[in-house]
Amino acid sequence: MTMSSADDEGPLSPAESLALISDERAKVDRSLSPSRALLFGLWGATWLTGWTLMFLATPSGPELLPLWLAGAVFAAAVVGSIALSIVVGVRASRGIAGQSRLSGALYGWTWTLGFWALTAINVGFTVKLGVSIEVTALLWTTGPLLIMGLLTMLGAAQRRSVPEYGAGVWLLLAASASVYVGVPANLLVLGLAGGGALLGLAVHFAREARSA
């Protein structure tokens, strides 16, 4: 369906009408919802490079680069990913008002509040209970993966997306496994298994978008 034919009022056959409905629907859906391929790709790349760099920098590990450098690169990537996610979300929902706006805002706040609570809990453990460096490292790494896994599963349940749900389950498994492998291998589990799952999803959604 070309744009210039929008003005044509020539009668459509039933088959042409049905084809127009599905083409238009796919096109409209694509511009109304943020690209999941882009979002998962972005977070997958951040996660994979960030945790792998942290692993390469750990004092008890390979120590290939200074810890502050790995931490700074990771933090910058996370901040950049958050900003880009917000831009992508806002762009897709501009000009839309009504009930789904509230549900989208509540969903977004769930992520933010979840990570704030996790930070408060971890700081509490570290400061109040004086847990060891090893326990601290495990707390800071496994918590985000647990939250990401659960929220990915929730989003998948809402969209009835089985592959996305599977990736969420995988993230839960990775979160659990990371505690058992200990420090610093847990960082590698987070980077490879966690980031890998997100990148896999990105590829899945990119393929889905192309075939739609």
Added chain:
Amino acid sequence: MTAGLPELDPVIHAQARLRVTVALAALPSGDRITFPRLQELLDMTAGNLSTHLRKLEDAGYVEITKAHQRRTPVTYVELTTKGRRAFEDYSAALKEMLT
């Protein structure tokens, strides 16, 4: 609007209005879209879109509301329950014709 056996709703069965209806039906019920965003989604001229929206509004398929956001007037468009139903009936009639 009594649709007998598969008979296509003339309000929807015109290429441009069908595209408008499909775009509005893609929004979850209870959501509305601004005129400029709808225009951008459909790549239609403002005049053309207005004409088709008026026809859909006359049939009771579309509701147009005007609101103010920071003193700027904003026009919102949404599919009514009647419009959503008419679109479902139209799609069902098409499928019936092809079987």
